[in-house]
Amino acid sequence: MDSFMKTIEWIDRRVRIIDQTQLPHKLKFIYLRSVRDVVEAIKSMKVRGAPVIGVAAAYGIVLGYPKLKQTAKVLIASRPTANSIAWAVKRMLKVKGGRAELLREAQRIAREDVEINRRIGKNGSKLIKSGMTVLTHCNAGALATVDYGTALGVIRAAKAQGKRFKVMATETRPLLQGARLTAWELKRLRIPFRLITDSMAGHFMQRGEVDLVVVGADRIAQNLDVANKIGTYSLAVLVKENGVPFYVAAPFSVIDKSIRTGNDIPIEQRSKEEVLSFAGKRSAPKGIRAANPAFDVTPHNYITGIITEKEIMHVSKKS
Numbered sequence: 001m002d003s004f005m006k007t008i009e010w011i012d013r014r015v016r017i018i019d020q021t022q023l024p025h026k027l028k029f030i031y032l033r034s035v036r037d038v039v040e041a042i043k044s045m046k047v048r049g050a051p052v053i054g055v056a057a058a059y060g061i062v063l064g065y066p067k068l069k070q071t072a073k074v075l076i077a078s079r080p081t082a083n084s085i086a087w088a089v090k091r092m093l094k095v096k097g098g099r100a101e102l103l104r105e106a107q108r109i110a111r112e113d114v115e116i117n118r119r120i121g122k123n124g125s126k127l128i129k130s131g132m133t134v135l136t137h138c139n140a141g142a143l144a145t146v147d148y149g150t151a152l153g154v155i156r157a158a159k160a161q162g163k164r165f166k167v168m169a170t171e172t173r174p175l176l177q178g179a180r181l182t183a184w185e186l187k188r189l190r191i192p193f194r195l196i197t198d199s200m201a202g203h204f205m206q207r208g209e210v211d212l213v214v215v216g217a218d219r220i221a222q223n224l225d226v227a228n229k230i231g232t233y234s235l236a237v238l239v240k241e242n243g244v245p246f247y248v249a250a251p252f253s254v255i256d257k258s259i260r261t262g263n264d265i266p267i268e269q270r271s272k273e274e275v276l277s278f279a280g281k282r283s284a285p286k287g288i289r290a291a292n293p294a295f296d297v298t299p300h301n302y303i304t305g306i307i308t309e310k311e312i313m314h315v316s317k318k319s
C-alpha cells in the first residue's frame with residue numbers, strides 16, 4: 001500500500017480531517033465549517049503535525065474570507081512553534097482574487113505537500129540499507145502531513161524499494177504520538193517495528209541496536225538549529241555519544257529565515273494536565289506542579305544532515 005487516505009481534504013465547502021485524538025482506536029473523520037472550527041481543531045490537536053496544520057490554516061483562510069486579516073491573526077496564534085501556519089497564511093494572503101482563487105491556492109499547497117514528501121522520501125531513502133534499524137520519534141508520517149509523511153516518508157520510500165530493515169518508534173510522552181499514531185501507520189504499512197518508551201532509546205543505542213535516527217521538524221532557524229517534538233534534543237545527545245547518524249526530514253518551508261538561531265524559536269507550553277495524566281487518566285498525585293514544553297531545540301552541531309525535497313543538506317560531520 002503506497003498511498004494512505006488524505007489526512008485533510010476540502011470536500012463540499014468544508015474541510016474534512018481525521019480526528020487524530022481518536023486514533024488508534026477509531027478512524028473518525030470530522031468536518032470543519034468555520035475558522036473557529038479550524039482553530040479549535042489545531043489547538044486540541046485533532047489535526048497536528050507541522051505540514052498539515054499549515055494546510056489546515058490555508059483552508060482556514062478560505063473559510064474566513066473576506067475577513068482575511070482577522071482570520072490570519074487567530075490562525076497564526078493557534079500554535080506557536082511550527083513555522084508552517086505562518087508560512088501558509090503568508091502565502092494565502094498574497095493571492096489576488098476572491099474565495100475561489102484562495103481555495104485553488106489552498107488546494108495547491110495541499111497537493112504540493114504530498115509531492116514534496118515523496119521527494120523527501122526518495123532523497124532520504126538512500127540512507128537506509130537492508131539490515132538496519134531506524135529509530136524515529138513522535139509522528140512525522142502521513143498523519144502529520146497531507147499524505148506520505150516526512151521522516152516516515154523516508155522509511156516508506158526505502159520499503160517501497162524492497163529494502164528489508166526494522167524501525168524503532170518512541171512512544172513520545174506526554175501525548176503518545178509515537179504509540180498512537182506512528183505505530184498505527186507502521187502497522188498499516190506492514191513495516192516491522194518495535195515500540196519503545198522514550199527513555200529506552202539510549203539503552204538500545206549503547207547496545208549497537210540503532211543504526212540511524214530520522215525525525216521531522218517544526219521550525220528550523222537560519223543556522224539550522226531544529227525545533228521538534230520534546231525529547232528530540234535528548235535523542236540527539238544520545239546519538240552523538242553513541243556515534244549514530246542523526247537526520248532531520250523536512251520541507252524547505254520549515255526553514256524560517258527570519259529567525260537566526262534556535263534560541264529565538266517560540267516553544268509552545270501546553271496544559272500541565274497532559275503530564276499529570278497518562279492516556280487521559282490521572283497518574284500523578286493531586287496538588288503537584290508539572291511542566292509541559294511541547295517542543296525542544298536541537299543545536300545544528302548535533303545534526304548529521306537535513307533531508308529536504310531538493311537534497312540532503314550535510315550539517316555536521318562531528319555527530
Ligand code: MRU
Nearest residue numbers: 048049050138140144216217229
Ligand atoms: O505536537 P505535534 O504532534 O503537532 O508535534 C509534531 C512533531 O513534532 C512532528 O515530529 C513534527 O511536526 C514533524 S511533522 C512532519
